Amino acid sequence: MTVTFSNVSSILSPVSLDSWWQIQGEWVEEPNDRRGGNSGVQRITQQGQLLYAKKQTGHTYRSLLHPWGRPTVLRERDALLSALKAGVAVPEIVYCSAERSREGWRAMLVTKALEGFQPLDEWYASHDREVLDAALHQQLLQQIAQSLANLHKARRQHGCMYAKHIFVRIQTADAQPSCEIALLDLEKSRPRLTSKQAALHDMLQLRRHSPWDQADWQSLIGHYQLAMGRTFKNLYNATRR
Known part of the structure; x- marks a missing residue:
């Protein structure tokens, strides 16, 4: 066969x-x-x-x-x-x-290979969060939120949602800096009956393995809920390990 x-x-x-x-x-x-x-x-x-x-x-x-x-x-x-x-x-x-x-x-x-991309956790490790351009960082969070919302609205769960499986490519040479996001390691991905099931599994897992402080996380969730067109009350206050 x-x-x-x-x-x-x-x-x-x-x-x-x-x-x-x-x-x-x-x-x-x-x-x-x-x-x-x-x-x-x-x-x-x-x-x-x-x-x-x-x-x-x-x-x-x-x-x-x-x-x-x-x-x-x-x-x-x-x-x-x-x-x-x-x-x-x-x-x-x-x-x-x-x-x-x-x-x-x-x-x-x-x-x-994803040319020019690097894992999100490595990107944060190589940049001082305190000196990042605020507008660019918000664009990064918004792009991550949109990518995950697109996946979840299709009722598809990533299944292994760690920051190291979010890849980012930042272009700063142009007048308008831009962010691109790609997802990797979908071996454990599977369809779910509802978008809510996919969302809660992945987003709570991501929070446990994320590089963000509480303010950044709440900003990400704000973008995510806007992209999803619905709210998830228990995501805002989710905590890291």
Whole structure:
């Protein structure tokens, strides 16, 4: 059984799972053993394009639709496509394929690197919050809020909402500084019955793993509720660990 999604351009060959699998690079996430198999991520280069390749063997999840197991990269692929449809910036899929043989599943997801982006927690660590331009910082909070609201209005839960999975690119060279936001690590993402379920799970989780003080958090929630078109009383006073 083979399941394939490919967005490979002519300059980003090869196109088969075997060929992609043979490409080696630096491990940025060493293979870890769980879910009945292993999964790891390598940084690779093809035709000058920086890519991230998630390789899995026997690394599956089970659900009502897939009671016998399905590679988690296929769930992540579905989540990336759903987020993109909802208007959320995510890494572009270059290639995704899964094959099942007598030995079990083998699967791979290849995405383009987010050039010029960095994790939100690293961005804060490299900038003194006290000297950040107030207007630019409010724009950053508003863009984060809008991205998360877009995801949640589509009843899609990120599932692992830490600041390190929010990537930011700040442009300050132009007359009008701008912020761009992208979300990563959607492997645990799943649809929820309501937008409220998705919102409360992710936003409370984000608060526990966020870099903001209470004033910044309340500002973010103000932007978020405006984007959602509704209020969540228990989010304003949520606290960090």
